[in-house]
Amino acid sequence: MTFMRRRDFITKSAALAGAGFLAPTILKTGTAFARGGNAKAEHVVLLMFAGGVRQQESVLQRYLEDSQGVAGAAGNIMPNLFNGAAPDRKIVYGTSLPGLPPGSEPIPRLLSNTIESSGMLFREVQAQSAGHYVGLNTLLTGNAGTAQGLKTRPRYPTIFEYLRRHAGFKASECWMVANGIGNSMPLLNSSDNADYGLQYGANMFAPPITFGSYGREILANGKSYSQQDLEPMYDIKRFLDQSFSLGQEQYNTVRNTEEERTWIKEFIRNVFVKQSAGQIAMPPVGSGDGYNIAYAAEIMREFKPRMLAVNIGGVDSCHSNFTSYLSALHRADHAAGWLWQYIQNNIPDIKDNTIFIIAPECGRNLNPNPILDQNDWYAFDHSDANARRVWSLMVGSNVPQLSVGSESNPVGRLTDIVPTIADIFGIYDEVMASGYIDPLAKSMFQRV
């Protein structure tokens, strides 16, 4: 009897030890329960509506009445995102037609229903910073990022790293589309956090460079190798890399598999071919933001990423030209509407299982600086409490139609975006337990 118990004990101990040995392996990658599970959607597109968007001209729809003191000149200049009638006085943000004042023709709305009327609008959200880069970091890391330096990778893990580590997404399933390579922009695809880092980072393009004149000159003439040609090249690289094995802490780049690399290179080549043939789909009214969003749409169509974040920033002209800011805001709305419409009309595989999230990274000041533009309107910087007032929008699969909060009743924080995406993909608990998320943040689904 004693012998039997002892054997039982040993058997059970061995089983438990085995389970204990295996459990961390499973939990580390998270693949055991992350895919599927309670996922609310299969794809997320995060539009970082950046550059500093003032509450007053966007969600509050006060146009010139508030900013420049023009009585009766309130109205909505973002007709794809928000409900509300356009201003009827001093229209300067539209397109210019011959014989009419510059900018006097508003761009017609693209979406039959606004994002607000189809999804969830958080009207008054607290931003954690009044600056661009920390704001972008907040959107991607869910951390207030108060100690974040410039020209360095995010200190805290990005949503891409959480998804790759805990949901098991591949590199080619996670994409960041930057609007340039200035400052820290091309570093946003991964943090340098020791627990996550480049081994879990996302792919990234900065279309104005990658697919602009530099990219065409440097990349477009590349040879297109057959798989038969590529195999020995990869064989040699594999052999050489084995004898120079890098530790993960030495990685200096995001890493795709050979198949993914081949796919991405083919995509780049095809983009240049389509460019030459004039086949890149663009928003009807062009802008720098529209250009970036058009290439994000190309990536969406080709890779159907699980997570894509795209950054725009045209509205930052508000530092010195208010008229230009209004125009950029109107065009950014146009481009955002176009992207959602493009997904709905051109990518049938994902149109019904995608969630589109839109949020600025920071707002703008309550009071103007002394710089006047061509219309004698004052410009606005971003450094005061008003610059920490923003909004957020969400639409798509499993998103209720709701309007949450108001000017006098703020609800939510910008750090909510990462927990929300984690919630969408069913890895909320793992991400919140990482210790890197703002303790006051929570999923927007749990705010309502």
Add this chain to the structure above:
Amino acid sequence: MNMRNFKLLAITLLLFLGSCKRETHVTFGVEEANLYEDKALKTKSKNEAVYISVLYTNLYQTPISPSQLYKTQAVIYSIGDRNVANEMVLSNYFNTQGLTIPSNAEMRSDIESFVIETYKRFFLRYPSEGEKTWMIQYITRNSQLSVEMIYTGFAASDEYQYY
């Protein structure tokens, strides 16, 4: 010559004579040797500019122009996976004229020398016996393998991105 001048002349001569010394030749027994890198010591990652500058000079045997360097650096910086960017830049270079690389016939005529020279050219070191053997066998077995393919493998390798 008065006495004063004579004394001056004598002092000057004494100074000069006293400062002359027979040169001593010292030898330390150091033998001349060719110095090459050790891969274990390559711990610093080349940044985009260094990588491109070294690669361009390697392939064209002439320095890259500042404007070309700037553009290439920007493009590499704009792509998240540096390996993708480097491989694209390489395939672009191999589609241009002016490369100074051995012909496939030269490679096939003396594969061992080619392998050693390729290691020295890209990695600034000799291959180990194991590396040399593998590479020779791989080239010998694959008759379709070209210098371009081998150079691409080397230029895209992790070791080439470190110094």
